[in-house]
Amino acid sequence: MLRATTPAPPGPRDRRRRRLARRWLSAGLAAAAVGAAVSALAPPRPPQQDVLVAARDLPAGAVLAPSDVQRVERARASVPDGALRSAGGAVLAGAVRRGEVLTDARTAGAGLLTGQPPGTLATTVAVDDPLVLGSLAPGARVDVLARTDDPVTGLPSGAERVAGGVVVLAVPTAPGGGGPLGPDPAGAAGGVLVAVDARTAAELAAAGGRTVVALRAP
Structure with missing residues (x-):
C-alpha cells in the first residue's frame, strides 16, 4: 500500500524567497500608485x-x-x-x-523670387512714361528696349531689345497711397522691379537712362 507523502515544511531559503517576492510586489504596487497620482495631478499638455x-x-x-x-x-x-x-x-x-x-x-522680400529659376536677380528698370507705369502690375510680362544713338551724329537711331518677356515683381506706389507713381500725366519717371538672369541684369545696368518698357499682351 502506497502512503501519501507529506510535503516538507519550507526551509529558511524558501521563506527568504517568499519574503523577497512579497517585497518586490509591494514595491511595484507602490510605484504604480505614485505614477497614477502624478499623472492625475500633472496639467494637460497645451495645444x-x-x-x-x-x-x-x-x-x-x-x-x-x-x-x-x-x-x-x-x-x-x-x-x-x-x-x-x-x-x-x-x-x-x-x-x-x-x-x-x-x-x-x-526675412527681406520673403517670397519675392519664389518660383523663379535659380540664379534669378531682381533689378529695377526705369519707366519714363507714367501712363505705361500706371498700367503695370506684379505678374505682368514686359519687354525692355534700349535706345541706340548714331555713333557719328549722336542722334537717336533706333532701339534694341535688351530683355524679352521678363516678369514684373513689384511696382512702386505713390507715398500718399494714390496708386502707381504718376499722380498726373506729366508725373515724374518711376521704375519697376523685374526678374532677370545675371547677364540681362548687367545689360540693363549698362543701358541705364536709355531704357523703354513695353507691356506684352497676356
Whole structure:
C-alpha cells in the first residue's frame, strides 16, 4: 500500500524567497500608485502648433532652401506672430540661430523670387512714361528696349531689345497711397522691379537712362 507523502515544511531559503517576492510586489504596487497620482495631478499638455525653425545657424542674406529649415511642434501660445508656413526662396534679413522660429520679420522680400529659376536677380528698370507705369502690375510680362544713338551724329537711331518677356515683381506706389507713381500725366519717371538672369541684369545696368518698357499682351 502506497502512503501519501507529506510535503516538507519550507526551509529558511524558501521563506527568504517568499519574503523577497512579497517585497518586490509591494514595491511595484507602490510605484504604480505614485505614477497614477502624478499623472492625475500633472496639467494637460497645451495645444501644439507646427512651426518652421532654422536647422542650423544661418547668415544674413541666405536664401532659404528646404535643407535649411525643419518643422517642429511648439506650444501654440509661444509661437510668435508672423511665423512662416513655408520658407522656400525667402531671404534672411539678419542672422538666425539654430532652432529659432522663422518669422516674416526675419526675412527681406520673403517670397519675392519664389518660383523663379535659380540664379534669378531682381533689378529695377526705369519707366519714363507714367501712363505705361500706371498700367503695370506684379505678374505682368514686359519687354525692355534700349535706345541706340548714331555713333557719328549722336542722334537717336533706333532701339534694341535688351530683355524679352521678363516678369514684373513689384511696382512702386505713390507715398500718399494714390496708386502707381504718376499722380498726373506729366508725373515724374518711376521704375519697376523685374526678374532677370545675371547677364540681362548687367545689360540693363549698362543701358541705364536709355531704357523703354513695353507691356506684352497676356
